[in-house]
Amino acid sequence: EPEVTQTPSHQVTQMGQEVILRCVPISNHLYFYWYRQILGQKVEFLVSFYNNEISEKSEIFDDQFSVERPDGSNFTLKIRSTKLEDSAMYFCASSSGTGDGYTFGSGTRLTVV
């Protein structure tokens, strides 16, 4: 069964450092997403990406965040200057566009120290 792959599974970084979280979506999907879940809280939408541009973003997705699809297969989330409150599980997802075609990756646990 096709799956969304995320790397690394766990990233520890110092406050103020840049991190890049990587995702390989399902190959024939057209819509790509990043979500995050702070420990003990619900899964929150960050950004959606379609046709090589951001289609929607949340209030969380400020100027410190950016996304890129550099080579047609990878989909990355960059946090330029990490803060302690960025510590969370970050989930990548891709979708074919239909209501039940949303597949999540296993997540990257980001710990900012």
Add this chain to the structure above:
Amino acid sequence: DQQVKQNSPSLSVQEGRISILNCDYTNSMFDYFLWYKKYPAEGPTFLISISSIKDKNEDGRFTVFLNKSAKHLSLHIVPSQPGDSAVYFCAAIGSNTGKLIFGQGTTLQVKP
């Protein structure tokens, strides 16, 4: 702004019995509702969905019911199995957006 709410943080049922997980929403513009299952250290796994034009969708042991007038949906698992123990998230998608809006999740424990 909690557009999707799961008011029960946890549920415990005996193996073989029915599990009923509930979800309420406030936005009448949602097109699709989905249920995801999540184990620790894993991403949400899609279980079952329902379009806003339907009131029931069934897939094996899982059935989702939608009551649009009450803005309420529920997931029924029958019979429940110990492997069903996980966190269950209700989510919704709007008509003009692809983003999922999640509820807070309900932790289901199925006891052998």
